[in-house]
Amino acid sequence: EVQLVESGGGLVQPKGSLKLSCAASGFDFNSYGMSWVRQAPGKGLDLVADISSKSYNYATYYADSVKDRFTISRDDSQSMVYLQMDNLKTEDTALYYCTAFAYWGQGTLVTVSS
């Protein structure tokens, strides 16, 4: 059974930091590009960051809104993907999903508020 389990969300003050983690199992993790997609309350889906597989040299992509603040990484030996979020802003408040195209986690909620 494919599973993607996110963790690390929570309440943080503006300018604070959080690190999200995603544990993957049940599929060939090493062959998949992995992404973080967020959904603000009542809104649609937005790609936040993406990291390719080793075959594509672990290339990364960041949405303009998070560039220079967020860092995506992966550990293929542990089937984990991470999102380090620094200098958080109130507009980063959202449910953050870890996804491998066909497979999605249940999301972890990040709330940025003073």
Add this chain to the structure above:
Amino acid sequence: DVVLTQTPVSLLISLGGQASISCRSSQSLVHSNGNTYLHWYLQKPGQSPQLLIYQVSNRFSGIPDRFSGSGSGTDFTLKISRVEPEDLGVYYCLQRTHNPWTFGGGTKLELK
């Protein structure tokens, strides 16, 4: 970035009826390798998105044949026949032909 415009924004359908959702792209979604990476997802209330259709017209594992995708270039359509209660939610198209990949704004399917 590629903009995907979904219409309608909301759709009222009777049980057993047929729904049609359009997804139009600001540029062609045909990749240089000849494939078209336009996909459809359904997000049921309180759940994460689930893949329905990949590469325009291929049903993902376990997706009933009531769901069908079609289209080419910049115009794509998702059709749902014989709508059932479990089909309700928000449908999104997603393109992965061009970086960054982008989602449509969503179409909410509700019961009439």
